């Protein structure tokens with residue numbers, strides 16, 4: 169490109185030089201074919217204060233993380249012409265009560281990266297607590313999941329957000345009858361969206377008090393959220409042993425340690441309710457008994 173510039177009749181070029189006193193200057197030069205370069209401007213470069221939010225954060229709220237049913241619903245409404253499946257998702261969303269209210273029984277959400285043991289633990293908890301086992305996105309959306317996973321973040325995350333609201337409707341109904349165990353819910357939606365959208369290192373994640381981690385006002389709040397964590401090598405061993413096809417994001421988690429760390433850190437920063445972190449590396453039986461103790465303590469069960 170530079171050689172194309174030099175061939176052109178005239179061009180402007182900026183270079184950065186430091187003066188003896190250590191100051192940094194931007195020197196803009198202008199040149200005409202065959203003539204000497206002429207300095208046209210010289211600017212002193214100063215260090216700006218670190219912005220409150222990482223630039224990639226500014227477009228997260230309500231474009232990849234949704235904080236109300238309406239915001240997520242509106243995105244899929246816009247997609248009805250180009251993604252016909254949106255109509256059916258919206259019809260299911262229409263049937264769910266907005267602002268579903270939790271029943272008198274406790275609602276426990278189990279979160280964690282793939283292969284941390286959520287499926288195993290939630291099935292055992294369902295049996296022991298004689299509760300209902302739900303998941304987000306709910307089964308009624310499974311047939312369209314791959315379709316929306318292929319869409320850009322704006323649409324994909326709206327799909328998962330609506331999935332949480334539809335699951336919330338099921339949680340409200342079931343928690344009137346028995347304890348409810350949920351395999352993934354809002355924390356997964358927010359953590360994967362934030363970790364995917366925020367570039368850079370762990371330091372680029374919004375600070376723990378950022379509004380990006382707040383719980384949606386209109387989404388049913390669980391009594392307890394347990395985050396299962398496992399050492400990366402143990403998780404890889406379990407994934408291999410399970411031999412199940414990974415989602416694109418799981419493949420990404422495998423390949424990209426930084427992305428995995430960002431997802432886990434985003435999980436930990438979400439508030440109201442915050443996750444209770446459990447090391448799920450021990451045996452299934454040990455993990456189960458630790459989580460049961462936690463449930464007894466938090467939910468008086």
Ligand SMILES: Nc1nc2c(ncn2[C@@H]2O[C@H](COP(=O)(O)OP(=O)(O)OP(=O)(O)O)[C@@H](O)[C@H]2O)c(=O)[nH]1
Nearest residue numbers: 281282283286304305328352356357360415417418
């Ligand atoms: N459930 C859920 N999954 C999401 C969401 N956003 C992204 N994902 C992706 O979907 C993958 C897992 O979806 P699941 O339906 O839980 O698939 P699974 O095989 O049951 O995963 P495990 O529950 O970890 O066994 C996650 O690992 C993410 O890569 C979300 O909002 N909710």
Ligand SMILES: Nc1ncnc2c1ncn2[C@@H]1O[C@H](COP(=O)(O)OP(=O)(O)O)[C@@H](O)[C@H]1O
Nearest residue numbers: 282283284285286287288406410450451452455
């Ligand atoms: N505590 C544990 N110790 C050893 N292996 C486990 C444990 N929990 C689950 N597993 C095994 O790890 C694999 C992934 O577990 P799974 O429950 O499917 O995780 P997730 O639902 O989080 O993806 C399965 O083969 C399962 O049998």
